Amino acid sequence: MAQFFDWLPDSPIVSFTILLLVTLTVPPIFERFRLPGLVGLLASGVVLGPDGLGLLNTDSETMKLLSDIGKIYLMFVAGLEIDLENFRKTKERSLGFGVATFIIPLIFGVILGKTFNFGWNTSILIGSLLASHTLLAFPIVSRLGVVGNEGVTVTIGATIFTDIAALLVLAICVSVHGGEFSAVSLAVQLATLVIYSVMVLLGFDWAGKQYFRRTGDEQSNQFLFVLLAVFLASVGAQIINVDKIVGAFLAGLAVNDVVGRSPVEEKIEFLGSALFIPFFFVDMGLILNVSGFISSLSSELLLTLGIVGALIISKFLAALTAKFLYHYDWNEILTMWSLSLPQVAATLAAALVGKNVGLITDSVFNSVIVLMLVTSILGPVLTAKFAPRLNVPSSLIQANTDQNIWHTDTENLHLGLELEEVDNTSKNCFNIVVPVCNPHTEKYLIEVGALLAHNQSGKVIPVSITKAHLNMDEPSLNTSLRQSKQLLRKASKIGQEFQAEVKPVIRIDDDVAQGICRVAREENASLIVMGWSKTDSFQARLFGNIIDSVFYSSHCPVAVMRLKKEPNNITRILVTVKNITSHSLRIIQFALLFANVNQAEITLLHVCLRGTPEGQVALFEAELASYLQNNPSNVEPVIKIIRNDDVVGTVSKKALSYDMVILSSIRRRTAGGLTVSNLTTEILNELDSSVVLFGEPNPV
Known part of the structure; x- marks a missing residue:
């Protein structure tokens, strides 16, 4: 067998290429069989080593360096x-x-x-x-x-x-x-x-x-x-x-x-x-x-x-x-x-x-x-x-029940100034920042922002970021500014149709994500509404993308939306609730806010394993119901608990009866970028309905 590979050149590049191939292909195969990926890497080393194909040698300078690193x-x-x-x-x-x-x-x-x-x-x-x-x-x-x-x-x-x-x-x-x-x-x-x-x-x-x-x-x-x-x-x-x-x-x-x-x-x-x-x-x-x-x-x-x-x-x-x-x-x-x-x-x-x-x-x-x-x-x-x-610590539920989790802490930031002299109307207003860059998705996003802002007596803030670096007289900058103005005129018209106060903003910035977050902070936004884009590609995970950066830099929650129909036609909403945390409670409050606009029905779906103790399920339901007692909206959510080991299949099947599904974004500790859990990724791939992926900024 070793002679079969003699045609391969004796080069560090070959070893590095083999390692990349193993790293890319082997761990997912083992994880499919519910084995740790590192077990597959160990097995690969055995197969490729002196007792196997002999393609890699632990004594080579290449392997010594890469292994030490x-x-x-x-x-x-x-x-x-x-x-x-x-x-x-x-x-x-x-x-x-x-x-x-x-x-x-x-x-x-x-x-x-x-x-x-x-x-x-x-x-x-x-x-x-x-x-x-x-x-x-x-x-x-x-x-x-x-x-x-x-x-x-x-x-x-x-x-x-x-x-x-x-x-x-x-x-x-x-x-x-x-x-x-x-x-x-x-x-x-x-x-x-x-x-x-x-x-x-x-x-x-x-x-x-x-x-x-x-x-x-x-x-x-x-x-x-x-x-x-x-x-x-x-x-x-x-x-x-x-x-x-x-x-x-x-x-x-x-x-x-x-x-x-x-x-x-x-x-x-x-x-x-x-x-x-x-x-x-x-x-x-x-x-x-x-x-x-x-x-x-x-x-x-x-x-x-x-x-x-x-x-x-x-x-x-x-x-x-x-x-x-x-x-x-x-x-x-x-x-x-x-x-x-x-x-x-x-x-x-x-x-x-x-x-x-x-x-x-x-x-x-x-x-x-x-x-x-x-x-x-x-x-x-x-x-x-x-x-x-x-x-679950009961203090968590009580703490989130007793406060308005949509309001930010701008009123506590003094920075050497007397904030009482600042315009307090923007401080307490429910402001929604909506970045606009794609004419095909702009309409639905602005409609969502306008509906929510109008319902909360706030304002929607369409933002167009024009990229520029040092030279403000670049011809390309003038072209970008004209395009931004066209997008914002369209956004203003849509917002006015829904009787919402609209404040369009053009920001010249060398970083799109930072520009969005700075506008959101300046306007004391309560929410950022963005269009969906892929976040699980290799490039996005290594270098990040706009959604990823906004998620990290923003001071307020971010709702990433993939809308398949007019927002005011969404009348049935499914919210998946894995556990009761401050993040999940904020998602529920967002769903209540959205549903209150259209008087939509909300179902809070909790899928637990078949072996989950009955007492634990009852405690979860009681604590969730306790939180909902303070629900200020006119919508009464329905709590539905299903015992099934197939979480993806259960959520996907239930989602067929709903116009929109709201999921939580979950960042892995050892992967880059705004990634979601494997479970959420599988659910996203199965859903044909409108989806909201709700993410929060880093905890302070």
Whole structure:
């Protein structure tokens, strides 16, 4: 078989091309069978490696470079994705659970290592491999809307402690394995590590905030700054004889607050998840010796079972400790346990380091691979089982019931001025900004804006952005201005037909999305209504598009619409409600506002799994009904709950009887741009009716 590929040139470009092909095609195939995509990447490495087709070689300079970058990127993203805001809210309990879920698995690992006659250094490293965890199931709890549950928040916060502690133990074990161990050398190494960590965490945080403040919207330079930070930190770690993954993780924590949940962060993570991190997992498959793997599993089966069993039992005991300390209920404990099970990022990276320096044997490394495979499947499965049973904090519903969630906070922004002197009519008015650029979609969008504005005694603000850079006398600018005026004249005429106050705006700007958001902020808009465009293409995810940028930059909600009929002919509206969050309540309020214009019927559809406890369904319905009691509109929504495991099919079938479906936009944590969940994407592809994709700006 290898001779068949001899015609391929021996070039790094060939290896890179093969890696791109694998990354593009293999993970979706495995995910279709409900297996993690990273399992497919590992399998691809085995097939393409020396035990398979021999197309890739882990010892080549190309694979070494790409795999190292992937390993650094993996740990950097692990630090970048930690929610520091949630950690600060429950830092004492997060630290407490972090200590428990680190120390207990560490002790189990050390006992296991000594049981199999490994030295103290190796046994301690085995324990540290079990002590960290990867939040592989975070998208599940996020989609269920239970991130606000304290047990979930504490588990997320504990990741900071477990990952840092595990990497510190790795650094010490590698140093000790180097042969120059003494009490003095250990003290010097620890002191150097502490100084280096403080320099990275504080220095990069300060430098990042200064650079981002001075560069404003220059996302490309900010992107390069963050990349430079992570690789500088990795080089610095090597200088002090610590593995580069320690520096990468610290760099992720350092710039966490700097990039926030911004387009820069999304592009950084997308680059890693689309390219370099998959290359690392493919290289892990190349390193894996199939015959040795099978042999070690058969001859060292007890070691493999011991490592997997020790991890599962010790993580459960850690969660049980939290129950006694903080009095969580069983659903919270089981969810915390399932969230802390997956061993991917820090575990794999550290295991590879240990293998490369000869600190752990091939049998331990192979057992860690099995551990990763088992926990990356078991953890999310258990989370999906237990997390839906968590209680939604009642304070969330009460907080959103007691306030008008459409009003922004302009009245609280002083900026050195007395706002009482500003025109208060625009401050309290329900203003709707409608960007116009496409004559074919302009009519329906302006009609929606006019209907809503008229109903709320507000005004519709059609906005046309004319792009220009430095020269205001460019002939093309005059042409664009004429086109903008034509669009706005048409928009004004449509708005007046619906008896709405219209305030057309032309904005000259070098960035369309920023121009829209600036107008919305200046006019204190309550809502931005935009036309639909594809947001899930490769180009849109990597570089972003107008909708994506508006979503991130806007201070108010954004309704992206695909309208198939006249808005005033929409009389039946279906709203999908997955869980009760501030976002879902705002969507319901938008639907009520829209329905009140046409006296349309509204159905709030909640699709739950067949195995969902009856008490949980009843609680959900009661809480939703409680919120609707304060409904100020003349429309009485109908709550419909359906038990069915096929969510897409259920929503699509119900949508056939409705004129419009309102869905929630959900951004993935590890993909760039305004993306929606796979579930929402599937529903969108099935629907032929009018659709509203409702998105909110980043939380403050």
